[in-house]
Amino acid sequence: MKENIFGKDINACEALMTELGEAKYRGKQLYQWLYQKRCENFSEMTNFSSALREKLDGQYIEAVLMHYEHGASLCVSTQVGCNMGCKFCASTRGGKIRDLTAGEILAQIYLAEKDENLRISNVVIMGIGEPLENYDAVIKFIRIANTGFGIGQRKISLSTCGIIPGIEALAEENLQINLAISLHSVFAERRKQLMPIANRYDFEPLMEACRAYFKKTGRRITYEYALIDGYNDRDEDITGLIKLLKGSQNHLNLIGLNEVQETPYKESPRLSYILGVLEKNGVNVTMRRKMGRDIDAACGQLRKKRYKDKVSL
Numbered sequence: 001m002k003e004n005i006f007g008k009d010i011n012a013c014e015a016l017m018t019e020l021g022e023a024k025y026r027g028k029q030l031y032q033w034l035y036q037k038r039c040e041n042f043s044e045m046t047n048f049s050s051a052l053r054e055k056l057d058g059q060y061i062e063a064v065l066m067h068y069e070h071g072a073s074l075c076v077s078t079q080v081g082c083n084m085g086c087k088f089c090a091s092t093r094g095g096k097i098r099d100l101t102a103g104e105i106l107a108q109i110y111l112a113e114k115d116e117n118l119r120i121s122n123v124v125i126m127g128i129g130e131p132l133e134n135y136d137a138v139i140k141f142i143r144i145a146n147t148g149f150g151i152g153q154r155k156i157s158l159s160t161c162g163i164i165p166g167i168e169a170l171a172e173e174n175l176q177i178n179l180a181i182s183l184h185s186v187f188a189e190r191r192k193q194l195m196p197i198a199n200r201y202d203f204e205p206l207m208e209a210c211r212a213y214f215k216k217t218g219r220r221i222t223y224e225y226a227l228i229d230g231y232n233d234r235d236e237d238i239t240g241l242i243k244l245l246k247g248s249q250n251h252l253n254l255i256g257l258n259e260v261q262e263t264p265y266k267e268s269p270r271l272s273y274i275l276g277v278l279e280k281n282g283v284n285v286t287m288r289r290k291m292g293r294d295i296d297a298a299c300g301q302l303r304k305k306r307y308k309d310k311v312s313l
């Protein structure tokens with residue numbers, strides 16, 4: 001399979017040009033064509049000779065999978081399927097097929113902009129897949145989305161189900177992005193039932209990694225919490241959330257659960273009540289209704305049924 005040219009950073013573009021026997025500065029020109037001018041056809045790269053365009057042509061992009069809603073905020077996928085096994089999530093059925101490359105993740109922005117004739121200003125890395133399990137490609141994606149596509153780092157959010165080594169590595173990247181953690185329960189055992197990955201990365205060590213992340217980056221963390229009827233919306237859950245977050249700069253995002261047909265989990269009717277109690281108790285909290293209008297959704301819960309999938313493999 002040929003390598004995608006889309007997703008190469010500036011060094012890789014220069015290396016490619018050198019490999020092709022061209023001057024190094026051609027790499028910078030290629031980078032500009034790809035990301036600043038959003039050129040999708042080599043024939044439009046008018047400052048390249050026809051011989052060079054021919055050499056490049058065999059490596060042009062194929063978009064693999066994108067997952068988006070109309071609007072200037074785009075939710076991107078980082079893997080085809082997912083191995084994390086979260087019980088409320090449709091994306092994990094069938095497991096992970098493969099990781100996406102940085103270019104394939106970028107292509108989701110590119111194609112959404114092209115299809116909808118708009119510019120994406122916010123990106124949420126919360127679609128199918130666990131981004132920190134595809135770490136290198138995702139970091140590369142973020143850097144190119146920022147410096148190439150011109151999307152501000154603070155306009156990029158990454159959501160993880162709690163991969164501790166990934167959080168630790170991310171803290172060292174010197175990025176200004178927003179980190180969101182799929183929390184969904186403050187009780188370790190309940191969280192494990194809901195999110196099997198918590199058996200590997202338990203609640204307390206995860207909270208410790210989050211504290212270290214905040215200390216290192218100064219970036220507040222958002223905890224995503226999908227309210228499930230009778231499971232994590234009980235009075236003791238509210239008390240646990242208050243204990244965890246009262247007075248903290250971190251932020252709690254309550255979400256109306258998107259019910260997945262094959263699971264027993266139902267949306268909680270207590271959403272507004274819980275929001276009120278948490279607010280009264282000094283928790284920095286917002287509420288997000290079920291996805292639909294708002295693309296900024298809980299990690300991996302974008303169901304095919306509710307959203308357009310575009311697949312080109």
Ligand code: SF4
Nearest residue numbers: 082086089092129300
């Ligand atoms: S919620 Fe996210 S991490 Fe969990 S299974 Fe779904 S896609 Fe994977």
